[in-house]
Amino acid sequence: MANDKKTQAAQPETEADVVQPETAETAAAEEAVAGNEDSVGVDQLQAELEKAQAALKEAEEQVLRARADAQNIRRRAEQDVEKAHKFALEKFANELLPVVDNLERGLESAGQENVAVEAIREGVEMTLGMFQSALGKFNVEALDPAGAAFDPQHHQAMSMVESPDAAPNTVLHVMQKGYLLNGRLLRPAMVVVAKAPAGQATSIDEKA
Incomplete structure (x- = not known):
């Protein structure tokens, strides 16, 4: 055990x-x-x-x-x-501007004293007004800067003329109106610009 x-x-x-x-x-x-x-x-x-x-x-x-x-x-x-909508008419408007120019020149050459051409003159005035109205409907604006300061962005100086009665750089005469299309330059205005007379410049120099 x-x-x-x-x-x-x-x-x-x-x-x-x-x-x-x-x-x-x-x-x-x-x-x-x-x-x-x-x-x-x-x-x-x-x-x-x-x-x-x-x-x-x-x-x-x-x-x-x-x-x-x-x-x-x-x-x-x-x-x-x-x-495209604003400036689609640019080329077409440029084609119409010479027509407006010729109508304006025709009115200037006709004169208001010539009774023989009074009826023709009235017809030309009416046609010119219709052209201008049509251009205005499409925002074509004329530039007629006579008496205004010369603006190189909108004006093209064709010549400069001494003028004792106008400030230098003033537009004396508009040879051809300019135009804007919707605010953009379509054609510059061709102008004659004033410049100071040579004698006036000399006298100023002598005073100085």
Whole structure:
């Protein structure tokens, strides 16, 4: 009986008792590995999320740029159409201006004292008025700058004449009227411009 007790006492631990510590260590290791995998998975998801957000932001910026480009194109197209409407008659109006010039010259040469041509003169005046009215309906404006200061943007100086009665750089005579189409120069006015008399300039220099 005593030997049986010794034999039982000498027997090694059961398989369960031996494996249990190894199982606990293995579980701890697996938990650590799983924790690392979870951490790596979260970092990867975070990186992918940031990448997706950056791509979304870039796509939004591209949409905004495309929208701005479309607005600019539409605005330029509207401006081109507006200019086309405003200045489509430019060439046609230029063809009519010599007719108006000749009618005006005819009235100037006819004079008002000549009774023989009075009827013709009235007809020319009526025709000229109709031309001027038609041009005005399409925003063609005459430039008749007699007595005004010379403007190189709207006037073309054909000659300069000394004049004691007019300030220098004043338009003395309009040889041919100029015209504007919707505010843009269609044809400059051909003018004679005043300049200071030579004697007056000399006297001023002597006083100085």
